[in-house]
Amino acid sequence: MTHGLFVDLLIKTHLRYAVPQPSDLLLQIEVLSDAQQTCRHTRLHLNKDLPQREIPGADTAGPRRWVQCDALFDCRYETQVRIMRHEAPIETLPETPRLAIPGDVIPYMMPSRYCQSDLFLDFVATRFADLTGGALVNALSTWVSTHFTYDNSVSHSGTTATDSFASLSGVCRDYAHVLIALARAGGIPARFVSAYAPDVRPQDFHALVEVHLAGDWHIVDPTGMARPSEVAKICVGRDAGDASFLTSYGAIDLIEQSVDVVRLPT
Structure with missing residues (x-):
């Protein structure tokens, strides 16, 4: 507790x-x-x-x-x-200025194997044009959680963010990949988190997202099953390929x- x-x-x-x-x-x-x-x-x-x-x-x-x-x-x-871990309200956090982003964060702004963020540029720019920083991340996470159906029969180890976006379904790994791709498309560094957390159903290794806002990393769970203050991180990476x-x-x-x-x- x-x-x-x-x-x-x-x-x-x-x-x-x-x-x-x-x-x-x-x-x-x-x-x-x-x-x-x-x-x-x-x-x-x-x-x-x-x-x-x-x-x-x-x-x-x-x-x-x-x-x-x-x-x-x-x-x-x-x-x-x-x-x-302090649980900061994501929607209030400002975007990290580009000139303040350190070198080890830059790889998490780029497309990766499972998160082809370059293919989501038009979607993010059109649908979320007036949002930046934490407000943008919050809106993107809400979009994923409300439009997706949790279904463990529709994805496999090769499923990418574009596949999951097309089907609007998947497991926590797929939710995370889509949010990462969307955040990167909006210019916000985002990375994959492998972790343990209570209340995950079905109970298993859990996948979440960290975004770089206000000069630091903050956990977001687009499935809504885990609170950042109750997540035990195992590792992070560009996507699931780094964190199996x-x-x-x-x-x-x-x-x-x-x-x-x-x-x-x-």
């Missing part, structure tokens, strides 16, 4: 995949530790003492791991995370996968 300026979450994740041939996996499920979120009582267990190497977390990513496996990949991750929870360099088949996120009493 929320208490003052923080919320405590208990996160449990279980991944179980069949591995028909020896494969290298890049695992990206561990919560990022920074000034806004702190983990404790963390446990990560892999089956069979699989060979692994941890890659230390960067500014935008929690710890990642290379894992070598064959036959079976079974992973259990559990952590308690305290989130201390599991990347396999070889064939794997899903057996079982579960994510459970609950608020803890304080």
